Amino acid sequence: MENKAAVRFTLGKQSSLAPEGERGELDGRENEEREEIAGGVRLMYSANEGDLDAILELLDSGIDVNFRDIDDRTALHVAACQGRTDVVSLLLQRGADVQSTDRWGSTPLADAIYYKNHDVIKLLEKHGAKPLMAPMHVNHAREVPEYEIDPKELDFTNSVNITKGTFCIALWRGTQVAVKKLGDEVFTDEDKVRAFRDELALFQKIRHPNVVQFLGAVTQSSPMMIVTEYLPKGDLRAFLKKKGPMKPMTALRYALDIARGMNYLHENKPAPIIHRDLEPSNILRDDSGHLKVADFGVSKLLTVKEDKPLTCLDTSCRYVAPEVFSSHDYDTKVDVFSFALILQEMIEGCPPFTAKQDNEVPKAYEARERPPFKAPAKNYAHGLKELIEDCWNEKPAKRPTFGQIITKLESIYNSFSHKKHWKIRPLKCFRNLEAKLKKNHSSSPSSRSSSSRSTSSI
Numbered sequence: 001m002e003n004k005a006a007v008r009f010t011l012g013k014q015s016s017l018a019p020e021g022e023r024g025e026l027d028g029r030e031n032e033e034r035e036e037i038a039g040g041v042r043l044m045y046s047a048n049e050g051d052l053d054a055i056l057e058l059l060d061s062g063i064d065v066n067f068r069d070i071d072d073r074t075a076l077h078v079a080a081c082q083g084r085t086d087v088v089s090l091l092l093q094r095g096a097d098v099q100s101t102d103r104w105g106s107t108p109l110a111d112a113i114y115y116k117n118h119d120v121i122k123l124l125e126k127h128g129a130k131p132l133m134a135p136m137h138v139n140h141a142r143e144v145p146e147y148e149i150d151p152k153e154l155d156f157t158n159s160v161n162i163t164k165g166t167f168c169i170a171l172w173r174g175t176q177v178a179v180k181k182l183g184d185e186v187f188t189d190e191d192k193v194r195a196f197r198d199e200l201a202l203f204q205k206i207r208h209p210n211v212v213q214f215l216g217a218v219t220q221s222s223p224m225m226i227v228t229e230y231l232p233k234g235d236l237r238a239f240l241k242k243k244g245p246m247k248p249m250t251a252l253r254y255a256l257d258i259a260r261g262m263n264y265l266h267e268n269k270p271a272p273i274i275h276r277d278l279e280p281s282n283i284l285r286d287d288s289g290h291l292k293v294a295d296f297g298v299s300k301l302l303t304v305k306e307d308k309p310l311t312c313l314d315t316s317c318r319y320v321a322p323e324v325f326s327s328h329d330y331d332t333k334v335d336v337f338s339f340a341l342i343l344q345e346m347i348e349g350c351p352p353f354t355a356k357q358d359n360e361v362p363k364a365y366e367a368r369e370r371p372p373f374k375a376p377a378k379n380y381a382h383g384l385k386e387l388i389e390d391c392w393n394e395k396p397a398k399r400p401t402f403g404q405i406i407t408k409l410e411s412i413y414n415s416f417s418h419k420k421h422w423k424i425r426p427l428k429c430f431r432n433l434e435a436k437l438k439k440n441h442s443s444s445p446s447s448r449s450s451s452s453r454s455t456s457s458i
Helices: 039-049 052-060 075-082 085-093 108-114 118-126 190-203 236-243 248-266 299-303 322-326 333-348 358-366 384-391 402-424 426-443 445-457
Strands: 167-172 175-182 214-218 224-229 283-285 291-293
Touching: 039 052, 039 075, 052 085, 075 085, 075 108, 075 118, 085 118, 108 118, 167 224, 236 283, 236 333, 248 291, 248 333, 248 402, 322 333, 322 358, 333 384, 333 402, 384 402
Parallel strands: none
Antiparallel strands: 167 175, 175 224, 214 224, 283 291
């Protein structure tokens, strides 16, 4: 019978499926300094250090080879993470469970794959270790979806987190990509798994210059992952934080990028794609200076079908329409509401309701409060302020569609361009016209005869 202690082994590399804050190389001195360290924890420590003699001594003394700490991790997990092939071999010989899973669902093989310990991978597979079966796993190769990416092709060696930690950077066939790992708890419901499969098939067909490109997914093993293009220039939130308020022309150009991307998603057939979390950190900048809508759906498209309302723990409260928090019955107009706040922020240079705490903002929206317009009136000329107010109308049905928003933004953009053109060039234009008239006047016959008469009279 397996022993289990209410202690956590924190020395060395952690579970490949553990949350980011619990992964990495942590300080294990607390365990080392205990006066009486449990034998099982000493076994895990010895596996971490590669001390074969100590492992043999502990196992011979009766310590269970499958001892688990509070996270359900075993010495085999630890050795697999550290790449200790000799330790793995010894533990397997002494009866270690090759398919044991920790509390996050990770096996020794999954950990070895994550940390690229190839010799350990081969050894575990030789002893019968199988990759974790994902909820979407198929039995026949011909059933594997076209978008499937082999997880072995994803290199996380120099991976760093991007966009709120939701995505991380990886290398795929020599190209930097953004990878989102999906928690297994999202896919425990068969209906959700079916919906997710349908969405992936849909994402595969999405092609638009203002939408981040979906490249593929890992669905045949765990953890399942979504792979998209990586845009190194970062998100709109970081750009706004650095640059502050934008000039109206720039804000309008960016607003058109966002509106065009969202209109494409909303016009999808047979059903629109609702973003529901449209905010600056989910809008990325490409190399040409244009914006692309990112993180549109996947798990959000699944949770939208849940009965429970959204909370501030799920998303950024400052940009979410009030009907999302109060009811699960809403449509594409929630994205229009968010768009209004983003457009205003680009002109004002600060997030909506900066003086309020996150959990206070939804209450303000429900009370029909809206962020104040503080920028100079000229920045909201040609109906821009009215457009924002229409987009955040308390009644979703009265908010415009993104198709209507694009038409209005193009009209406002042209008005600003026309005004700017005449504001910069009038003096130069009039001077050129005056010089041309003088030139024509001096070269005309009447001007020459008049000049001759004047000369003869002198």
